[in-house]
Amino acid sequence: GYKRVLEENRKLYNQVQDLKGNIRVYCRVRPQFGGQSNGLSCVDNIEDRTITVLAPTKNGKEGRKSFTFNKIFSPSATQAEVFSDTQPLIRSVLDGYNVCIFAYGQTGSGKTHTMSGPKELTEEGLGVNYRALGDLFEISNQRKETISYEILVQMLEIYNEQVKDLLATDDIRNSSQNGINVPDANLVRVSSTSDVMNLMNLGQKNRTVFSTAMNDRSSRSHSCLTVHVQGKDLTSGNVFHGSMHLVDLAGSERVDKSEVTGDRLKEAQHINKSLAALGDVIASLASKSSHVPYRNSKLTQLLQDSLGGQAKTLMFVHIAPEYEAHGETLSTLKFAERVATVELGAAKVNKDGAEVKELKDQIASLKAALAAAK
Ligand code: ADP
Ligand code: MG
Secondary structure (H helix, E strand, O other), rough: HHHHHHHHHHHHHHHHHHHHOOOOEEEEEEOOHHHHHHOOOOEEEEEOEEEEOOOOOOOOOOOOEEEOOEEEEEEOOOOOHHHHHHHHHHHHHHOEEEEEEEEEEEOOOOOHHHHHOOOOOOOOOOOOHHHHHHHHHHHHHHHHOEEEEEEEEEEEEOOEEEEEEEEOOOOOOOOEEOOOOOOOOOOOEEOOHHHHHHHHHHHHHHHHHHHOOOHHHHOOOEEEEEEEEEEEEOOOEEEEEEEEEEEEOOOOOOOOOOOOOHHHHHHHHHHHHHHHHHHHHHHHHHHHOOOHHHHHHHHHHHHHHHHHOOOEEEEEEEEEEEEEEHHHHHHHHHHHHHHHHOOOOOHHHHHHHHHHHHHHHHHHHHHHHHHHHH
16 A cells, blocks of 8 residues: 555656656846946846846837746745756656756856856855766665666866867876767766866866966856766666766857957857757757757757757756846846747646646645555
8 A cells, every 4th residue: 555655656746747848947046236236126026937027128118028937046046945946857867867957148147156156165055066966976875776876977168169178187087088979078987076076176177277368268168067877777787878968058148249359259159159059959849840950059969869859958047137137138038938938838838737736636645645554
């Protein structure tokens, strides 16, 4: 009885998860900084799934526009809260799924904060990257009687459509030169969170070295931490693989072409092109289009086998709430709406809404049965 109830419960839970689809969009609003806007905000209202922003019209009239996503994190959301909604996705990597997590938004909107954390890292401040790996170690350890896992990481930077290995160094041990989709990149075996810390520091240092020639290159390049998991079922001997790409994207701000020239213009064009390519790929996956245009950028080529099919995608869309950011905020939300729109289309929401509710009710009654059976 008891065991069956547990199993039922898990099955229903998975069904609820599946109904949500393979593409998710979460929006995170950064706390407001002082500055020029005198405390004025371009964010009008935040609900669980809907955000309303100011969208002044051309004739200067104040307008508003609402956007609906899978989840909105308000400025008070902690790193732990943001992670806890991401955790089931991350855990699926250990079951052999491919997962891509992106941080999108204009420079200064909080992408690196979400993925890595603030500059002065504290335990609470740890971002999704660190928490994800910590979680993978913990769970793989819990399963060690039945499955033996090997976890490897790779760190790349894409700048002007060129891929650089952030772990390129002589003093890395345990590394093979068979990177994921980048054959000569270092793929390094890790077995503890301190291994991960060391590698991230190394990657960060290399990134800084690359950027000395140019201030703040990091906001104009994509950085991609890839975690590769190999699991071996100790009973059957079967081997399976899962992978997770954690991508801190280049700043999405539109650059005024009349104001920049030379290298700066080239950069802006590369960024626009690759973010547009990413948007196109996700939008065509969301609409279940037969042609997915992976080949239009290095980033989408690199992630091709982890986008679409059974793979799961999560985009964290970051919003800067200051009033003067309203133009960028609106364009960021429009980008996000485009990649999320089909999953959240009105008809589907209603249908899923009813199904999800029904399943949730069943879970509640099973939980009651479980409590009674104990
Ligand atoms: P981006 O990577 O998008 O350019 P950052 O993550 O560097 O932006 O964030 C810009 C600044 O705002 C950093 O100083 C960062 O620590 C701070 N910040 C961003 N998001 C938050 C947040 N949710 N809570 C507190 N501080 C944040
Ligand atoms: Mg950043």
